[in-house]
Amino acid sequence: MIEVRNLTKRYGETLAVDDLSFRVEPGKITGFLGPNGAGKTTTMRMILGLDRPARGTVTVHGKAFDQLAWPMREVGALLDARAIHGGRSARSHLLCLAQANNLPRRRVDEVLEIVGMQEVAGERSKGFSLGMGQRLGIAAALLGDPAVVMFDEPVNGLDPDGILWIRNLMKALAAEGRTVFVSSHLMSEMENTADRLIVIGRGKLIADCTVTEFIAAHSRQQVRVRTPQPELLARLAVSAGGTIRDDGDGVMLVQGLGPSQVGDLAFENGIRLHELAPAHASLEAAFMELTASSVQFHASVPADAGRTPAYAGKAT
Amino acid sequence: MTTTVNRMTPIAGRLPQPAGKAGFAGTLRSEFTKIRSVRSTYWSLIILIVVTVGVGALASASSRPGNLGPHFDPANISLYGLVLGQLIIAVLGALTITSEYSTGMIRTSLAVMPRRGTVIAAKAVVFGAVALVTGLMACFASFFLGQALMSGHHISTTLGQPDVLRAVIGGALFLTACGLLGFGLGLILRHTAAAISAVVGLLFVLFILALRLPSSWQVSKWVPLNAGGQIWQAVPSQPSAHMFSAWTGFGVLCGYAAIAIIGGLILFRKRDA
Numbered sequence: 001m002i003e004v005r006n007l008t009k010r011y012g013e014t015l016a017v018d019d020l021s022f023r024v025e026p027g028k029i030t031g032f033l034g035p036n037g038a039g040k041t042t043t044m045r046m047i048l049g050l051d052r053p054a055r056g057t058v059t060v061h062g063k064a065f066d067q068l069a070w071p072m073r074e075v076g077a078l079l080d081a082r083a084i085h086g087g088r089s090a091r092s093h094l095l096c097l098a099q100a101n102n103l104p105r106r107r108v109d110e111v112l113e114i115v116g117m118q119e120v121a122g123e124r125s126k127g128f129s130l131g132m133g134q135r136l137g138i139a140a141a142l143l144g145d146p147a148v149v150m151f152d153e154p155v156n157g158l159d160p161d162g163i164l165w166i167r168n169l170m171k172a173l174a175a176e177g178r179t180v181f182v183s184s185h186l187m188s189e190m191e192n193t194a195d196r197l198i199v200i201g202r203g204k205l206i207a208d209c210t211v212t213e214f215i216a217a218h219s220r221q222q223v224r225v226r227t228p229q230p231e232l233l234a235r236l237a238v239s240a241g242g243t244i245r246d247d248g249d250g251v252m253l254v255q256g257l258g259p260s261q262v263g264d265l266a267f268e269n270g271i272r273l274h275e276l277a278p279a280h281a282s283l284e285a286a287f288m289e290l291t292a293s294s295v296q297f298h299a300s301v302p303a304d305a306g307r308t309p310a311y312a313g314k315a316t
Numbered sequence: 317m318t319t320t321v322n323r324m325t326p327i328a329g330r331l332p333q334p335a336g337k338a339g340f341a342g343t344l345r346s347e348f349t350k351i352r353s354v355r356s357t358y359w360s361l362i363i364l365i366v367v368t369v370g371v372g373a374l375a376s377a378s379s380r381p382g383n384l385g386p387h388f389d390p391a392n393i394s395l396y397g398l399v400l401g402q403l404i405i406a407v408l409g410a411l412t413i414t415s416e417y418s419t420g421m422i423r424t425s426l427a428v429m430p431r432r433g434t435v436i437a438a439k440a441v442v443f444g445a446v447a448l449v450t451g452l453m454a455c456f457a458s459f460f461l462g463q464a465l466m467s468g469h470h471i472s473t474t475l476g477q478p479d480v481l482r483a484v485i486g487g488a489l490f491l492t493a494c495g496l497l498g499f500g501l502g503l504i505l506r507h508t509a510a511a512i513s514a515v516v517g518l519l520f521v522l523f524i525l526a527l528r529l530p531s532s533w534q535v536s537k538w539v540p541l542n543a544g545g546q547i548w549q550a551v552p553s554q555p556s557a558h559m560f561s562a563w564t565g566f567g568v569l570c571g572y573a574a575i576a577i578i579g580g581l582i583l584f585r586k587r588d589a
Contacts, residue, residue, distance in 0.1 A: 049430045050423055051588040066430035069337035077427050083420030085354060092353035100346035100429045101338045140424070 006056035018203035031194030039203035072144030081137035086126025187287035218286035226275035343438035371397030376462035389551040394462020406498030410511035413502035451488030486547030500576025544569030
């Protein structure tokens with residue numbers, strides 16, 4: 001369980017995280033969503049005690065991170081897979097981390113096996129591909145058999161195989177009762193993975209809900225219809241209060257009217273329908289819409305419109 | 317902390333939760349693994365020994381009997397390579413810290429061991445021990461090779477002579493203190509290039525500048541190389557040079573290292589990693 005209360009962080013003039021409060025519960029995958037530069041990495045760094053908040057507190061299992069008796073046994077984190085010494089072999093890298101928390105040496109081989117890296121364990125990590133580096137970072141996060149795992153954009157730059165592997169791993173970790181907290185700037189990535197969502201934009205909390213609630217609240221009702229008389233139906237739908245998006249080939253998307261309303265409208269006017277189906281706007285669209293408003297608001301502030309917060313570069 | 321979380325195979329190793337907390341002993345093992353698991357450690361220590369012994373051998377081989385004077389110090393001559401050795405070890409000390417910043421490893425280190433003072437203490441002890449052992453090898457090798465080269469001219473000395481053993485071991489202590497000074501500068505500056513510049517400035521440029529000042533000003537003895545250099549002399553400097561005694565001078569050098577490390581630690585605990 002991670003608890004964030006009124007967390008605020010400034011880098012110079014930029015407010016990277018602005019009075020953020022949320023909880024991350026065990027047994028679920030909680031997606032941490034926001035556009036690039038929204039403050040996700042900064043928040044995760046503050047959870048790990050790497051950055052000091054200007055205001056507010058973060059606790060893991062009720063304690064500040066640096067008060068945890070065995071940090072690796074409670075929190076396993078992957079923030080930046082490249083943040084390791086390239087001259088050290090995968091095994092030595094994991095060993096030096098394990099020793100810091102008095103973890104048994106055999107645990108190193110166990111996690112190497114979990115991520116499928118036994119073959120390359122003796123090689124120096126500077127030769128690893130992006131996917132390999134990511135696996136090594138995940139191995140490090142799992143070393144302490146932690147109750148909380150935290151991954152920052154774990155699938156960035158991975159091939160489909162790697163993405164599927166990480167997704168299944170996170171599901172397995174959550175099914176084991178662990179707290180899984182994973183950030184992404186892509187809603188499509190979270191749609192199929194996360195149970196809960198915490199959405200932030202410009203450092204502020206935008207939404208904190210389940211994925212189902214998020215869809216219900218943020219996707220407008222839409223109906224997809226296919227008809228040989230699209231012009232007529234479009235005119236009727238507009239006068240009934242709907243809006244139309246013409247997808248061509250007689251297919252259109254009616255927004256603001258339900259499937260029964262569209263069906264009745266067609267029947268009463270003798271229009272043939274070849275297809276009539278309710279459709280939800282994708283989560284990606286809802287997410288863009290939500291975060292766009294936070295971006296728009298700030299874009300109207302001339303002083304730092306569109307400026308990338310200073311930490312974006314430091315994080316790598 | 318909650319331990320109610322159910323843990324299952326295959327990912328969970330069902331690790332027992334030991335008593336106590338992650339502390340100095342584990343961090344010390346971790347830091348030792350770090351320093352011995354990269355090749356650059358071995359290369360740079362070999363270079364340190366080769367340069368120190370080599371320069372000492374050159375100085376020894378070129379010493380001839382004749383106008384040597386009452387302050388001729390064959391032990392000191394054979395250890396002359398320490399003038400370059402101090403720079404190498406100080407750069408290595410700085411790299412111990414700055415390489416963690418340049419690779420980003422520092423964040424990984426602190427994410428597994430967030431008690432920052434413990435991390436720095438363990439790093440300093442491991443680096444200090446490695447520096448001392450390497451320093452002893454370099455100094456004894458320099459001494460024996462240097463004396464062998466000078467024995468042909470009958471100007472060599474032995475470990476049994478007054479203060480000679482202290483000078484040879486003192487050379488290793490001097491290297492260790494210089495290394496720790498570099499370590500502290502690395503902690504303050506965090507960037508390799510900046511730390512190396514500071515090391516060279518402090519250990520070398522100050523020494524050269526002080527040569528131009530009148531000795532009656534008594535500034536020269538505070539220069540790190542002059543203060544720390546007294547401990548690897550078996551024959552004391554001339555009184556007119558206004559130098560510290562062997563152990564006082566070494567204490568001054570240790571004081572510089574302590575100031576750098578404590579200053580660095582204060583910053584390290586305050587700053588974002």
